[in-house]
Amino acid sequence: MDFVADADSLAVLLLASLGYEPRPRDTAMDRFSLLYTRAERTVPPVPYEVRLSTEIQRNPRYQTRRKALDEIVSRLKTGESVRPYLSTRAVRAAFQDTLLLTWGIHHLHLGSIDTVNKHGFVARKRGASDLLLLRIKDRTAYLIDIVSHDEPDLFDNPRLLEIVDRNWPELHFASELVTAEAFSPEQVKTLRSKRANFAIHVNGRAILPNAGVTASGVPIEVFGWYWAFHGELRNAEADVRRRFHEYFPQGIAPSRCMPAVQSVRLVDVEPDFFVLRHRETQHISYARRVAAQRDEGSA
Numbered sequence: 001m002d003f004v005a006d007a008d009s010l011a012v013l014l015l016a017s018l019g020y021e022p023r024p025r026d027t028a029m030d031r032f033s034l035l036y037t038r039a040e041r042t043v044p045p046v047p048y049e050v051r052l053s054t055e056i057q058r059n060p061r062y063q064t065r066r067k068a069l070d071e072i073v074s075r076l077k078t079g080e081s082v083r084p085y086l087s088t089r090a091v092r093a094a095f096q097d098t099l100l101l102t103w104g105i106h107h108l109h110l111g112s113i114d115t116v117n118k119h120g121f122v123a124r125k126r127g128a129s130d131l132l133l134l135r136i137k138d139r140t141a142y143l144i145d146i147v148s149h150d151e152p153d154l155f156d157n158p159r160l161l162e163i164v165d166r167n168w169p170e171l172h173f174a175s176e177l178v179t180a181e182a183f184s185p186e187q188v189k190t191l192r193s194k195r196a197n198f199a200i201h202v203n204g205r206a207i208l209p210n211a212g213v214t215a216s217g218v219p220i221e222v223f224g225w226y227w228a229f230h231g232e233l234r235n236a237e238a239d240v241r242r243r244f245h246e247y248f249p250q251g252i253a254p255s256r257c258m259p260a261v262q263s264v265r266l267v268d269v270e271p272d273f274f275v276l277r278h279r280e281t282q283h284i285s286y287a288r289r290v291a292a293q294r295d296e297g298s299a
Helices: 003-017 028-041 054-058 066-078 098-103 159-167 185-193 221-242 254-262
Strands: 049-052 105-109 130-137 140-148 200-202 205-208 264-269 273-278 284-288
Touching: 003 028, 003 221, 003 264, 028 098, 028 221, 049 066, 054 140, 054 159, 066 140, 098 105, 140 159, 159 200, 159 205, 221 264, 221 273, 221 284
Parallel strands: 049 140
Antiparallel strands: 105 130, 130 140, 200 205, 264 273, 273 284
8 A cells, every 4th residue: 555656646647648758767746746736827727705906906907808707706606617818828837937937927818708719728819819827826806907918028027026025915925034126027038048046126125926846847846745645645654544434444354454454555636535446346435635644643
């Protein structure tokens, strides 16, 4: 029984279904990171509270793009997928969105759902559509502004951070111990190209929009989430060993307990449960995901 290895096997299959071509040196951490960042990039379909900046409400496009905007807001509030409004590249497993990775800002295309094409995306004029910029934090969607896709230096412009910081300063980490410069869009672009993590001076203070990324473009927070997931899996293993006959009471004699335990495999991961299958009987059981559950076997 090795739920960590089983989870990695599931990741391999899921990435293959997304068209990902594996690299020879890919590790379990790499695969977890690809799936984690894709999930974040495509906006998890859960209900969000929606907040609007002062700037977006004053923007003339707030009215001219109201139909598509209202569709998106409704989907965010009800937990319906916003995939139709994403960039077509966002759904690719290996795509890296530098605006999201470095500043935590998503962008959605403001086309109405009645224009959706055969691939499931709303119509957008290449390089010239209007975009909704937003930030997702926990269960809240912060709508920043509506801009034209052809705006110069759009994704590198610190003006976006200024809007976020004026409306929701709590989304940024700021400390008097951190120093920073007021970088131009061109300087931001250069720093990003070098995979640099940098504080930036906006609205009179030095801020860090998020925890930063590694040189390979992996968000630093992914490492914490990976090991937390790893811990959940090991906790579930320990609980199955302790209470095997409660998970799989069907037809396994106590004398065969150890071989039976070794035949348990992780076959799916749900938001609240791990789905388990006993290989010999094919019975399914569910282990609740409790990261804090104590692994008595290691005490």
